[in-house]
Amino acid sequence: MKSLFKSTSKLLVATSLVMGLGASSLMADVKDKFQVSWTIYVGWMPWDYAQEKGIIDKWAKKYGIEIEMVQVNDYIESINQYTAGKFDGCLMTNMDALTIPAAGGVDSTAVIMGDFSNGNDGILLKDKKDLADIKGQKVNLVELSVSHYLLARALETVSMSEKDVTVVNTSDADMVSAYGSDEITAMTTWNPQLSEIMTNNKSANLVYDSSKIPGEIIDMLVINTETLKDNPKLAKALTGAWFEVMALMKKGDKEALEFMAKASGTDLKGYKSQLDSTMMFYDPAEAVKFADSADLPKTMKKVSEFSFDHGILGEGAPNAEFIGMAFPNGKTFGDTKNIKLRFIDTYVKMAAEGKL
Amino acid sequence: MKRFMNLRPSKATALFLGLLPFFILVLFYLVASDARLAENPNDKLLPSVSSFVEAADRMAFTPSKRTGEILFVEDTVSSLERLGLGVLISAVLALLMGIPLGLIPFVRAGLSPFVAAFSMVPPMAVLPILFIVIGMGEMAKVALIVIGVTPLIVRDLQQRVSEIPAEQLIKAQTLGASTWTIVVRVVLPQVLPRLFDAVRLTLGTAWIFLISAEAIAATEGLGYRIFLVRRYMSMDVILPYVAWITFLAFLFDYLLKKFTYKVFPWYDAGKERS
Numbered sequence: 001m002k003s004l005f006k007s008t009s010k011l012l013v014a015t016s017l018v019m020g021l022g023a024s025s026l027m028a029d030v031k032d033k034f035q036v037s038w039t040i041y042v043g044w045m046p047w048d049y050a051q052e053k054g055i056i057d058k059w060a061k062k063y064g065i066e067i068e069m070v071q072v073n074d075y076i077e078s079i080n081q082y083t084a085g086k087f088d089g090c091l092m093t094n095m096d097a098l099t100i101p102a103a104g105g106v107d108s109t110a111v112i113m114g115d116f117s118n119g120n121d122g123i124l125l126k127d128k129k130d131l132a133d134i135k136g137q138k139v140n141l142v143e144l145s146v147s148h149y150l151l152a153r154a155l156e157t158v159s160m161s162e163k164d165v166t167v168v169n170t171s172d173a174d175m176v177s178a179y180g181s182d183e184i185t186a187m188t189t190w191n192p193q194l195s196e197i198m199t200n201n202k203s204a205n206l207v208y209d210s211s212k213i214p215g216e217i218i219d220m221l222v223i224n225t226e227t228l229k230d231n232p233k234l235a236k237a238l239t240g241a242w243f244e245v246m247a248l249m250k251k252g253d254k255e256a257l258e259f260m261a262k263a264s265g266t267d268l269k270g271y272k273s274q275l276d277s278t279m280m281f282y283d284p285a286e287a288v289k290f291a292d293s294a295d296l297p298k299t300m301k302k303v304s305e306f307s308f309d310h311g312i313l314g315e316g317a318p319n320a321e322f323i324g325m326a327f328p329n330g331k332t333f334g335d336t337k338n339i340k341l342r343f344i345d346t347y348v349k350m351a352a353e354g355k356l
Numbered sequence: 357m358k359r360f361m362n363l364r365p366s367k368a369t370a371l372f373l374g375l376l377p378f379f380i381l382v383l384f385y386l387v388a389s390d391a392r393l394a395e396n397p398n399d400k401l402l403p404s405v406s407s408f409v410e411a412a413d414r415m416a417f418t419p420s421k422r423t424g425e426i427l428f429v430e431d432t433v434s435s436l437e438r439l440g441l442g443v444l445i446s447a448v449l450a451l452l453m454g455i456p457l458g459l460i461p462f463v464r465a466g467l468s469p470f471v472a473a474f475s476m477v478p479p480m481a482v483l484p485i486l487f488i489v490i491g492m493g494e495m496a497k498v499a500l501i502v503i504g505v506t507p508l509i510v511r512d513l514q515q516r517v518s519e520i521p522a523e524q525l526i527k528a529q530t531l532g533a534s535t536w537t538i539v540v541r542v543v544l545p546q547v548l549p550r551l552f553d554a555v556r557l558t559l560g561t562a563w564i565f566l567i568s569a570e571a572i573a574a575t576e577g578l579g580y581r582i583f584l585v586r587r588y589m590s591m592d593v594i595l596p597y598v599a600w601i602t603f604l605a606f607l608f609d610y611l612l613k614k615f616t617y618k619v620f621p622w623y624d625a626g627k628e629r630s
Contacts, residue, residue: 076586076587080586080589083400083401083589084401084589099587099588100587100588100589103398103400103588104398104399104400104588104589105396105397105398105399105400106396106398140492140573142587143584143587144584144587144588145587166575167575168492168573168574168575169573169574169575169580169583169584170492170572170573171571171572171573171583174483174484174487174572174573176484177483177484177487177488178487178492178573180484180487180488181487181488181491181492182491183491183492183493184492312587312588314398314400314588
């Protein structure tokens with residue numbers, strides 16, 4: 001009887017693995033086919049261009065592997081799928097990397113920090129012009145996202161806290177139509193919605209934006225640490241492809257920029273204005289400098305504290321140091337026995353030195 | 357001749373067979389969850405039973421750090437308020453429209469095609485317009501349920517009214533009843549239990565609209581909580597919430613059925629005869 005139960009449970013485990021519940025991370029080892037998920041955002045459109053124009057394929061071939069960039073419509077869904085093990089890599093912000101995969105116990109490595117938001121995220125007030133007027137208002141935003149973080153940082157500057165406002169969780173896809181509603185008086189959102197609202201509504205005043213906290217909202221390519229350890233080729237190929245596109249963008253290659261503009265649903269002018277509020281690291285040396293700077297651990301400390309205060313570091317997290325983070329040059333933050341998020345400069349440095 | 361189709365399970369066997377699928381589901385979950393947790397103890401996709409208990413304790417018994425309220429109670433109360441109000445308004449509107457539509461040819465000629473066409477508009481598709489017209493407050497969530505559910509009940513009631521045998525209506529008229537008397541004495545008693553039936557059938561739809569409305573903009577509610585914690589994949593909160601919603605839906609369905617048979621005994625009797 002016992003052996004019957006044993007074999008039955010074995011069968012069940014096998015079935016659940018086949019059903020995809022078992023993650024690819026369970027079987028992490030050397031492999032030659034990889035999938036990376038991405039979503040539409042100004043700083044990630046170069047990935048789309050690289051995929052469509054065969055730049056990814058070219059670099060993957062160089063290292064003898066295959067890479068597929070999978071576009072997912074819903075940003076959170078793409079991160080959740082990565083965390084569940086469906087993807088080897090995923091594009092996400094620093095805060096989401098900490099609160100979703102890292103808090104979920106999935107050890108992740110930020111391989112390329114491609115850009116940071118330098119005005120792409122902002123707080124809008126209807127008819128009022130001063131951030132301090134936000135007191136007592138309902139603020140529509142995607143709760144527990146970088147928008148929420150931006151609001152918290154903004155409130156600090158006018159000696160207020162979240163208690164002084166009411167946060168209303170609102171889906172990012174509905175921001176533009178929601179702004180037309182009379183009840184909405186304050187909103188925090190990001191591009192392209194942010195600029196869409198500002199162009200269409202004279203009443204919308206930008207009272208605070210991410211250019212006041214430069215370097216705190218970072219967009220990055222994250223790869224599962226175990227997959228990366230067994231397959232450094234994946235990171236090499238992706239980094240090579242990325243900086244090939246970056247070089248084109250730096251030159252102002254019209255064809256590439258027009259492709260990205262179209263793919264993100266705007267025109268060249270609109271895309272360029274979004275790029276203006278994005279600090280892109282076109283040059284690998286700049287990206288290395290950013291990864292190595294002493295500001296990065298400080299930023300992540302703030303993000304970690306914010307996340308802990310909002311209960312999104314995962315249950316059983318007794319304090320903001322619960323999830324450890326590692327930075328280039330051996331710096332760490334938090335519990336070194338529970339390091340789940342790693343920032344590295346290894347591959348970007350190789351790109352800077354032309355060794356890819 | 358004994359055939360498989362003629363064999364009936366005993367009461368105990370029936371109970372066992374009824375519980376078996378649930379048991380298999382739970383077993384399947386536990387095994388899959390164990391397999392994932394063995395690999396990564398912090399896995400969030402299929403949390404262990406103990407993390408469900410912890411989450412339940414946190415949501416239902418511990419006051420929230422931020423507001424000092426018990427989140428689970430707050431979520432349930434505000435969702436049920438919206439659902440109850442939405443379904444009540446829909447039912448009343450449906451009764452007011454369904455009877456004239458089914459009984460009075462002039463009303464039917466004027467409104468029936470409109471109602472039929474309107475009921476085909478998917479509310480979720482015109483959501484941006486609804487925001488601007490009704491705003492995004494509490495009213496909008498109730499309105500979404502009303503817009504989504506009312507046409508369904510109206511059309512059902514209209515159908516039921518027009519199914520009333522013509523003989524009954526003619527007989528009432530030969531006895532001297534006016535249109536109003538017929539509505540009150542002949543149609544209403546036959547249609548009211550149908551209304552409750554229709555409400556039961558549309559409750560599932562009402563839940564869908566409630567949860568969609570709460571996903572779009574809200575500060576509390578069962579749907580709100582699910583979409584909020586989805587952001588960091590807290591399945592330990594989502595799964596108990598889903599179970600709770602399922603239980604509530606099941607409970608309402610059961611209570612409405614009991615209530616209908618209690619208040620309209622003739623409806624029950626009529627059903628048994630047929």
